[in-house]
Amino acid sequence: MEVAARAGVSIKTASRALNGEGYVAHETRQRVQQAADELGYRANGMARELRLGGNTSTLIGMLGGDLGNPFYSKLASGLEREVRFRGLQLVTVNTDEDTRSEQRLTDALLERRVRALVVASTLPSHEHLAAEHRHGIPFVFVDRPPVGLSADAVLLDNRGGAHQAAAHLLELGHTRIGIVGDLSRLSTNQERVTSFGATLRAAGIADWREHLIEDAHDVDTAQRAVLDLLRRDPAPTAIFTTNNRITTGALRVLHRLPAPPALIGFDELDMGDILGVTVVTHDPENMGRQTARLLLERLDGYAGTARWVILPTRLIPRASSRRPPGTG
Amino acid sequence: MEVAARAGVSIKTASRALNGEGYVAHETRQRVQQAADELGYRANGMARELRLGGNTSTLIGMLGGDLGNPFYSKLASGLEREVRFRGLQLVTVNTDEDTRSEQRLTDALLERRVRALVVASTLPSHEHLAAEHRHGIPFVFVDRPPVGLSADAVLLDNRGGAHQAAAHLLELGHTRIGIVGDLSRLSTNQERVTSFGATLRAAGIADWREHLIEDAHDVDTAQRAVLDLLRRDPAPTAIFTTNNRITTGALRVLHRLPAPPALIGFDELDMGDILGVTVVTHDPENMGRQTARLLLERLDGYAGTARWVILPTRLIPRASSRRPPGTG
């Protein structure tokens, strides 16, 4: 250690001084501190952890496909606040929904020995994590469940939420309802779409898939999908959008229409109340807290079977669903 | 290395096999690979980097006070996409605007030897980073400039944007204009407020500070501040909000009013066009790209003086500022 030399002490004494361990003469400590400052010295955390055996990291990794989405950022924020109490730090990485990226970033986090990993994955399978998981590093999956791997998860009641949305529209007399969905391979989307459809079918609407458009993954695509639905004859009198981005796209189209169809979106919107959009809402920050809870219990030694927490959703009726089927 | 033992080879051979270096017998490689799989082995990135001397990390750290804010998440996303081309990975940490947290997280990232650091700091000074910086690890400050330290930065033309907002309102005939600002210690806020005020003063409005409320850091506080302004007699006929959160708070109040004052907000809003809110906008993703550019040039060896990039802002007039001063 360069610092030790400059201060004229042994390497170990320098270490003691810098780490504030006892048994260092006042004057020595000062000399070391000064040398360190002059050199711009910073302890090498990697070497320390390497020496200490690897489970001293205070880093929790979180991996997500689209952490820019307010849903995930609120989730992360709830999680972060919770783990911070325990002296743990959250680092997040964004995979941009790119599978290769997700692989590489998972490796990077794991190789750097994060203490635990929170995964909001878009991958179709997580078997590549199985070995790691058996080795003891805790994973908690959020929003989307682990596949090919038994691990803790915090999920939404997607089926329940979609069911409420469908029931609400049926009650208002709608029978021709369009659905605009996200990537069809995503489990969240599948659950929302199929549950919504099942409720329609149970009400005697057998051909609900006629008005289903999926894979509208961004706002622009969603806009086009909604336009497509509206141009049909007869056009749907109501539309269900399966997430916040898609709802945004739908709003961009609908707000220009003199007599727009009814609208229900999954996920609350920042301006949902102002815009009067009926939504199926839930509490992302609470999701973060639940995630933290599972994580911390694992860190505290719980080694039982994987636990899944399913969080409730709630329908908030607002103006956008009050438009009766006749108006369109 | 446990794997080596299990495969019955030397530790070095195992290393070679796993890293795909040449000169390993086919059969040996397979044996090693199998042993690794069975053991759930994962290379220890810390040990590798330690051995390699420390500048092999592919991690870029980004530190922000409120990465959940769409402004920062868009910025991060622009940055991420850019560095990914270079095989670099972005990890972000959120300090929740907490000074102690910011300190600790900076240390954590630096101790883990990230390759470079992007800082959206809320600290009043960054002198503690000076030594580090001299040591060669590149910093790029975004949104808020470095203080007590000479480093690259990507900033917004806050003064210009605020000036445009003020000029726009003056042109429309407003003379009693409320301002709701963020934390007064933040340089961004100071620039926006003082520039806005200077433009008013130049137009003969000397008492503009009468209608200034600062430190409205979250949506709720902003709501209360706007209500406070509106209850005054005479109330302002227009309001300028210095960031997206505050604008959101203002909208919550104004949208319920029969004859709301005019409104201009700094930062674009997700639903800005739908809601018809006049804003001073800019391009956060581009900010991320510019940040990446400065960063990568440093990584490529540029060692010249610090460079500041100031990005333009643009006024988008929409319905919310078309409300004339007489209406309120």
Add this chain to the structure above:
DNA sequence: TTGAAAGCGCTAACAT
């Protein structure tokens, strides 16, 4: 094609 030894920066254990 494989292996042995040394050392990256650090700290625990044991001297002194």
Add this chain to the structure above:
DNA sequence: ATGTTAGCGCTTTCAA
């Protein structure tokens, strides 16, 4: 109160 030795898991260098 301070120093020495060993070793964390890896890779580089040199040898076999």
